[in-house]
Amino acid sequence: MENIEKQQARETSVLKRRAFIKYAGASAGVAALVITGCDEDDTPANDNGVDLGSGDTGILNYAYALEQLEAAFYTAVTGNAAFSTIFSAEEQVILTDIRDHEIAHREFLKAALMGNAIGDLEVDFSSVNFADRASVLSTAKTFEDLGVAAYNGAGNLLEDVNLLLVAGKIVSVEARHAAAIRDLLNPKSADFAGNEVVDAMGLDGAKMPVEVLTAADPFIKTKVNGNNLPTE
């Protein structure tokens, strides 16, 4: 009985917190509408680059930066003239779906950040040959695995349990993408969850922001500064 009471108390406090977030979220939608079109100038860019910020806001901006990168990549993939010739019908559906998922992630995070969202990042896909299936898929693999490891490593850094849940809702979709892309590259093999990404204990990658930003750096022209992000 004691246990049940404790649990009820816990649930009550979670509900209260959730109600608060709901209230904040309602105004987030309105704020997002108001700032549309002018937020690119909100973030002062100086020699240190675009500051992602600190605390949970910093982590959300970090995720927002990665989702911007992914969404821009798949938009370029599906918008390329070669898209319908180098990919099968099934592959086209998969890549178009992933593009839309990444856009949903990007726009959701931007709205959740309200006025604190960083501006639009300028991307650099000069290393990708968008007319080449293998080049596109191997880049997609890099981005999806990196996204999974980024969210897995950032969970610890979040303070708000509601934001942790949102990150959890997104990361498993990134992992679904990663498996699908890997399977397209090497069908029906162990690669969808290959030993180079899942270790001997059955654990997927988890990377700290500094590692992830370094890995993403060649694909982002805008200088991004994660120096104020939480580290524990």
Add this chain to the structure above:
Amino acid sequence: MNLNKIIDLLDLEKIDQDEVKTFAGRRGFFKKAGDFSIKAALATLPVALTFMPRTVKAQSTAIADVLNFALTLEYLEDEFYKMGLNASGLIPSSDRAIFAQISQHETAHVAFLKSALGGNAVSKPTFDFTAGGAFSTAFTNYQTFLALSQSFEDAGVRAYKGQAGNLITDNNTLKAALQIHSVEARHASEVRRLRAKVASMNIKGWITGKEANGAPDAIYAGEENITHAGASLNSISSLGSVSANAKTEAFDEPLSKEQILAIVDPFIV
């Protein structure tokens, strides 16, 4: 077996031998059906409990509860794939690499969680993958096996997601749980796409709406949700070009421990 009772017993501070006897007795009362299961219960439960320390700190009890819940699900997946790989003629040779890899991970997850729990780990329940006959061809019909595999993987993803918040005070455990969570999602994606081809069904690696595709509906209940942290995706004007289906696919949803236990209950003797 009513798994809730096992989980109740995992509140380590409450455990005493009288309760164990009462529980075993009650269990025997409810489960007259098979001598075997009564014996199994008497044999396994007290053994598991003997190794549990009488008192642990309140916080680590909550963490152990989560880990034992996860361990129970991993036991189920681990045994399911071992039996599937051992069933002759079930998995075509073209698909064995996929299930060998999944099986390897589930075995590793069991070992990892048992190691993390030490003496507090629950013992493996007795499973019935036919769920009392509902899936009587679990290991003789590949399509049934695939439907169950999809069910367990998608349910596993939701189970871990639902527990993340309970681990927020324990950084190392949270990190490991997230690392298992995304592996289950990789499995789910692969199995769903494989099943789409084998069964000629329209199933994607991601979950559209609450479409269960013949798996138990409870596993997909609420997956159609598009409101996250209080904000609806439909209120974001810049998402006008994204379809309703893609909006549901883009975010996976959690399930509570109680919801997951209700889903796996038919598979536990």
